[in-house]
Amino acid sequence: MREGRLSTMKRYTRWGVSAVASLTLAIGTLAQPAAAESWKFALEEIDGSVQDAYAEAFKKRIEEKSGGEVTVNIYPYGTLGTSTQLTELAANGAIQFANASPGHLGKLIPEIQVLSIPYLLSQNNECNKQVLGGSEVIYENLDEKFENQGLKLLTMYPEGQMVWTTNKKITSPEDFSNFKIRVMTSPLLVRAYEAFGANPTPMPYSEVYSGLQLGQIDGQVNPIFAIEEMKFYEVQDYMIWAGQQQFTTTVVANYGFYDGLSDEHRQLVDSTVDEMVDVIFKTQDQYNKERLEKIKQTSDIEMIHLNEEQRAVFAERAKQVEKKFVEMTGDSGEKVLNALTQEIKSCEDKMGS
Template structure:
């Protein structure tokens, strides 16, 4: 009995050792999202997971955490900077507090109406991946990529065709100084609120409207509590893909290569995916609420809003400093040059 017991203990210890060795060999990377499962960010993270696990032959596993699992956007960037998480998405409005130049993406009508141009700019811009990325490194954040999740659409209970239509309209915005100023320039009453509180605030008439890409409007059911969808062409919801700078630099060269290759492959993929999401989600909204009003501003109407936003160039420098002003000019030139090609 004693010999059997000893053999049993040895076998158990050996098995435990194999399990622990297996656990040690299986490297896990955690990727947290600002959005729920089924969102554009989720599509990005799931494709990232697939590619990384394939390229590493299963030696690396990626766990995706949807919105609400680990905290709000501000919490996620902190967790990445502190090494608790390996990857997250960061809204440019949120990142503006760390890298003030990121607030340029809150300036209306900055990005091109041509997404081929935007793909080139958001994945290769020397302005974005030079001084702007360097500023994020001071917070131990590495900027891996950027992409748009779709054109921002206004949801309201009345039609908006000109700035005067925004009078006394309380528009929910992210807690970004530039977004607040943008909606002041448009004539609205900007009201910062966390994403999770928007539906309830619309339902209780605490705010009158909000802006988001169409896929988010569908998945968060904002169309249930607003009656008009307006495409103004003024902005795309742009997000950054982030990792920890010190964590990335501490990786072996082959793992850095896996990340870099995956990020490069995901650029064209996510641009196509977000366009697909926008089309399918709009159809879902129309089916769920057939009487919803769809408004597309005319070029002349867009031009009025564009002119109303021009003073924001100076406001950007006032709020975010001269580096942000320089970044804006550089990006505008990059975009203009690409549009001529």
């Protein structure tokens, strides 16, 4: 069953930011006595997104395997709060599951922002699947840090290459001069786009379209499916592939909820998460290909793929971001960065990438 579907973006913009405590109280009133357990799963994206596809597949498997003992209610973006609030709601136990992108989650666990470093993940998505699905340094070394924040990291997965949409042609850092690009509220992402030569401007997801339309920002960065479903291409002139980053999200559970599950239900969650690795990688690839075709059919936006030489200039600038990450996270972050880099390299070597 779905809760609180919003029909138009106008309703998103009317969402007033409330205190997390108030949200927690409001959500608590939704619970009604029932024979089946009811688990809440909140998304950072709207109905029809990659995260929505993941949640729907997760819901279907959980409900079928539990034989009706568990129901999963899905809350798309805007129904419970901002991305930052969703993470806090999960940590507080008001909801059981949430998507949490590293840019927002990094406020609680700074080391997870390693996934926001440009040009760190592989250009080979099979390697990304292996690393994101089973990284020892992330799942084991950071487990205690998640627990200390009231969270359990269940999985990570990419949602597609991050693509710039802009109102001018960008092929070099010089082109980014005085260019206001929307980024998530992450200090590391702000530093990344400063290194690229731009003027990074944090802005809530729901305000990006109007921000582009009104000239408050000159461009933004998102995977293709999001660019299509949020109609950003309608108010931009270019889509630019620089190969800098996969948009990566995590699925977290409230730690107390997860730890308190029966052995049977914990195995139900774990096995479903494992099954979803292949499913979501195929789904995100399909979604992005289909959405790109829709954009091509309905828009004359110019599409630019930077060549290797052009990408190399941005990749060199990204080294500044690695230094900033270590400054922000100290020895712990440096160990995570070095170990994750080695995991990616080992995978690429095995696959001949």
